[in-house]
Every structure is written in structure tokens, then in C-alpha cells.
Amino acid sequence: MAQKFYVVWSGRQTGVFTDWATTRRAVDKYAGARFKSFPTRAQAEQAFGRGGYASIPPKTAGRQKAGTPDSERRATQTAHQFDVSIYCDGACEPNPGNAGSGIVVYRAGELAQLWFGLYNPMGTNNTAELNALYHALRMAEAEIANGNSVEICSDSAYSINCIRSWAPGWEKKGWKRTGGEIKNLEIIQECYTIYRRIKKQLTLTHVSAHVGTEGNELADRMAMLAAQRKEKELCLYHDKTDIAALLKMRAG
Numbered sequence: 001m002a003q004k005f006y007v008v009w010s011g012r013q014t015g016v017f018t019d020w021a022t023t024r025r026a027v028d029k030y031a032g033a034r035f036k037s038f039p040t041r042a043q044a045e046q047a048f049g050r051g052g053y054a055s056i057p058p059k060t061a062g063r064q065k066a067g068t069p070d071s072e073r074r075a076t077q078t079a080h081q082f083d084v085s086i087y088c089d090g091a092c093e094p095n096p097g098n099a100g101s102g103i104v105v106y107r108a109g110e111l112a113q114l115w116f117g118l119y120n121p122m123g124t125n126n127t128a129e130l131n132a133l134y135h136a137l138r139m140a141e142a143e144i145a146n147g148n149s150v151e152i153c154s155d156s157a158y159s160i161n162c163i164r165s166w167a168p169g170w171e172k173k174g175w176k177r178t179g180g181e182i183k184n185l186e187i188i189q190e191c192y193t194i195y196r197r198i199k200k201q202l203t204l205t206h207v208s209a210h211v212g213t214e215g216n217e218l219a220d221r222m223a224m225l226a227a228q229r230k231e232k233e234l235c236l237y238h239d240k241t242d243i244a245a246l247l248k249m250r251a252g
Helices: 020-027 041-050 074-078 125-145 157-172 185-198 214-229 243-247
Strands: 005-010 015-017 034-038 084-093 097-107 110-123 150-154 202-206
Touching (some): 084 125, 084 214, 097 125, 097 214, 110 125, 110 214, 125 150, 125 214
Antiparallel strands (some): 005 015
């Protein structure tokens, strides 16, 4: 990943920084933080000298709950750290019942794609979340193969635990667990197969649901849309991409 230079106009520290860790400490949980990344030091220093307010769109650091890596504006923050950020979500109403999945892709912090589908008339929240994660992992693997740094963000602790914490132990026991069957085993195995191949290059992050994180909220709307339209294929959303209007759509 090419080096980036970070400008902080408003934060605990201000100036031009050469690494994300220092920048994050300067802006994380800082109300009204303003920051942006640049490909060269010259551009960063020039932007810092201008103050950034006339021509540079502000990046706002959202509040962050203690012990969690997500923020309310994760899309703007991860833009500085990852080439591609993928948000995935599932929805089901009732549960079990009409289930759908949604995926949102950001490139360099800009909304690039919205996906919806994978409708199941007798799904559950967990199957919808796992289906979304599976396709997000497939997308991530392709991006990593092209040399991009990738983060997947999911609000499903269950799905993340399945592949990151529980699957290794289940596999050692012949895909069995103490106390009963492993529900959703087939899709868990499919997710885990991809995750094992790319886990050293992938950042898998749990985000809080419905706290205003744009990517998570949009993925939720796409999942609900899939359930409403009963769309079985995973399809690109081709309607007008008006974020404010999308966020007013029915939430899960």
C-alpha cells in the first residue's frame, strides 16, 4: 500500500502526519475533528497551510464506544486506512421469514457500489448475515488479489465469531460442537474457507448497528430492499444513488 500523508486541521494534535496510528490518536473521539489523507507530502503541507476549509471537504471523526473499533462515521475514517471498505448486513422480517442481504462498497472513502438480494422466504437473521458476509469475503478476496487493502465491516457478532473464533475449533472436532449441532454449517464452512485464505491480508471489523455509521445503515437498507422485492440474485442497485433518500428507506 502506497504511503499516505495525513493532515489534521482540528484534533488533539494538528499538522501533517505520516502514519494512520498517530493520526487516529489525534482525531478519535475528538468532537469536530477535521482530517484528510493525501498521496504526497507536498500536497498535504499545502493543504494544511490553507487551513483546509475553503477547498477540502472536512472529514468528521464520529464518537466511538470504548472497546469497539467502529465509529459513527466509519466510512470516512477507514478511507484513510483501506483502499476498499465493504459493509455487509442481513435482515429478516419476521424471524424466521423473509430474509435478504445487502452489501455496500467504498473505494478511497467514496461510495462505489450498493448490492442487494439473496432473498430466502424462510431465512433467519443469522442466515441473512452469513450470506452477506460470504459474498463480502468473495469481493474482498478479489480486491486483495488486485493489491488493494480491504476491510469488511459487519454488525453481526455471531457471523464474525463463527469464522474467526469458533470455526477453527469446530473443524478440529470434525465440524461438531459440544452441546448439539452447528446451525448454518454449510454457509459457515464456505465463509471460513475464504477467510482462511485471506485472513492475514483482511481486516474484519465488528461495527455497532444503527448508530449512524453510513455504510452499515446503507447495507441495512439494501438488505430490507432485498426482502421486500424478494430478489434472489445478488444485484447491483441501479436506482439513483441519493444517500439521504436511501437512508430514509425502511430500516431493518
